[in-house]
Amino acid sequence: MTAADRASRPVHVWWARLADAHPGLVGLLDPVEIGRYETTVDHDNRRRFLAGCAVSRVVLGELLGLPPADVPLRRVCPRCGGPHGKVTLDVPAGGAHPDVRFSVSHSGDVIGLAVCHGADVGLDVEDGTGTDVEKVAPRVLTDRELAALHARPPAERTAAFLRYWTRKESALKAVGVGLRVPLRRLEVSDPELPPAVLSWPEQMESRHEVRMADTVVGATHPASVSVTGTAEVTLVRHDTSAMLRTWR
Ligand SMILES: CC(C)(COP(=O)(O)OP(=O)(O)OC[C@H]1O[C@@H](n2cnc3c(N)ncnc32)[C@H](O)[C@@H]1OP(=O)(O)O)[C@@H](O)C(=O)NCCC(=O)NCCS
Known part of the structure; x- marks a missing residue:
C-alpha cells in the first residue's frame, strides 16, 4: 500500500x-x-x-x-x-x-x-418513503443480510434496509456496472458497522477495491458514496x- x-x-x-x-x-x-x-x-x-x-x-x-x-x-x-x-x-x-x-x-x-x-466514484441516494421493505428486501439483500434485517425490531427495518441499499448501489455505480448485477449477490457490512463491501457477486471480477462513506440528506434521504481504491x-x-x- x-x-x-x-x-x-x-x-x-x-x-x-x-x-x-x-x-x-x-x-x-x-x-x-x-x-x-x-x-x-x-x-x-x-x-x-x-x-x-x-x-x-x-x-x-x-x-x-x-x-x-x-x-x-x-x-x-x-x-x-x-x-x-x-x-x-x-x-x-x-x-x-x-x-x-x-x-x-x-x-x-x-x-x-x-x-x-x-x-471512480459512485453516489446513491434513496427516498425511503413508501418502500415496502418486506417485499423488496429479498430481492436486494443476501441471505445473511436478510436474516440480520429480520433480527431487528420492525421499527428499525426500513432505515437499516435503505442503508444496505445505498451502500450496494453506490459500490456498483463506482465500478460502472449499475444494477446489471443482482444486488442480492453483493454483500455489504451491517448498517451500524463502518461501510464496506464484504464480497462481490461471483460474476464480477473480485479485484475491485472500494472505500465508502455514508451520509443522510435532510434527515430523510440516506446516501452512500463509494470510491475505487484504498x-x-x-x-x-x-x-x-x-x-x-x-x-x-
Ligand atoms: C445505474 C442505476 C443503478 C441507477 O439507478 P437509479 O437508482 O434509478 O438511479 P440514480 O438516480 O441513483 O442514478 C442514476 C444515474 O446513475 C448514472 N448511471 C447510469 N448507469 C450507470 C452505470 N452503469 N454505472 C454508474 N452510473 C450509472 C447516471 O448518471 C444516471 O443519471 P441520469 O439518469 O441523470 O443519466 C441503473 O440505472 C442501472 O442499473 N442501470 C444499468 C442497467 C443497464 O445496464 N441497462 C442496460 C440498458 S441497454
Missing part, C-alpha cells in the same frame, strides 16, 4: 432539491439531454433529471474552466448506444484537464452529484439550491 492509498480522499457532494428545478435550466442542456428531458413522461423524474444535468454542468464547468453548456458530457450506453448509462466526460485522457470523476443520483426530493479526482473517503458537502434557483 502506498502513502497515497493510506491518505484520505476528499469527495465533494453537491446537493439540490426537486424544487430547485425550473425551466430556466433547460438552456444548459445539450441535444441528447434535451431529448431525454422532453421524452421523460413523469413530471418529477423529468425535473430530477434536469436538476442532475444542471448541477453536473455548473460544478464540472467550474472545475474544468468551461461554461456549463460546453461541458462535454457523454451519455452513450456501451451496451445499446442509447442516451443512458454511466455519464463520462469526453475530454482527452492525459490532457490538460484535471482527472475529474463524478456520479449523479436522484430520489424523491433530493438530487446529488459526487465529484472526486483520480478515482484511500479512506472524506465527504465534503455543498448545497446548490440557492445557485440553481437563481440561475437564468
Whole structure:
C-alpha cells in the first residue's frame, strides 16, 4: 500500500432539491439531454433529471474552466448506444484537464452529484418513503443480510434496509456496472458497522477495491458514496439550491 492509498480522499457532494428545478435550466442542456428531458413522461423524474444535468454542468464547468453548456458530457450506453448509462466526460485522457470523476443520483426530493479526482466514484441516494421493505428486501439483500434485517425490531427495518441499499448501489455505480448485477449477490457490512463491501457477486471480477462513506440528506434521504481504491473517503458537502434557483 502506498502513502497515497493510506491518505484520505476528499469527495465533494453537491446537493439540490426537486424544487430547485425550473425551466430556466433547460438552456444548459445539450441535444441528447434535451431529448431525454422532453421524452421523460413523469413530471418529477423529468425535473430530477434536469436538476442532475444542471448541477453536473455548473460544478464540472467550474472545475474544468468551461461554461456549463460546453461541458462535454457523454451519455452513450456501451451496451445499446442509447442516451443512458454511466455519464463520462469526453475530454482527452492525459490532457490538460484535471482527472475529474463524478456520479449523479436522484430520489424523491433530493438530487446529488459526487465529484472526486483520480478515482471512480459512485453516489446513491434513496427516498425511503413508501418502500415496502418486506417485499423488496429479498430481492436486494443476501441471505445473511436478510436474516440480520429480520433480527431487528420492525421499527428499525426500513432505515437499516435503505442503508444496505445505498451502500450496494453506490459500490456498483463506482465500478460502472449499475444494477446489471443482482444486488442480492453483493454483500455489504451491517448498517451500524463502518461501510464496506464484504464480497462481490461471483460474476464480477473480485479485484475491485472500494472505500465508502455514508451520509443522510435532510434527515430523510440516506446516501452512500463509494470510491475505487484504498484511500479512506472524506465527504465534503455543498448545497446548490440557492445557485440553481437563481440561475437564468
Ligand atoms: C445505474 C442505476 C443503478 C441507477 O439507478 P437509479 O437508482 O434509478 O438511479 P440514480 O438516480 O441513483 O442514478 C442514476 C444515474 O446513475 C448514472 N448511471 C447510469 N448507469 C450507470 C452505470 N452503469 N454505472 C454508474 N452510473 C450509472 C447516471 O448518471 C444516471 O443519471 P441520469 O439518469 O441523470 O443519466 C441503473 O440505472 C442501472 O442499473 N442501470 C444499468 C442497467 C443497464 O445496464 N441497462 C442496460 C440498458 S441497454
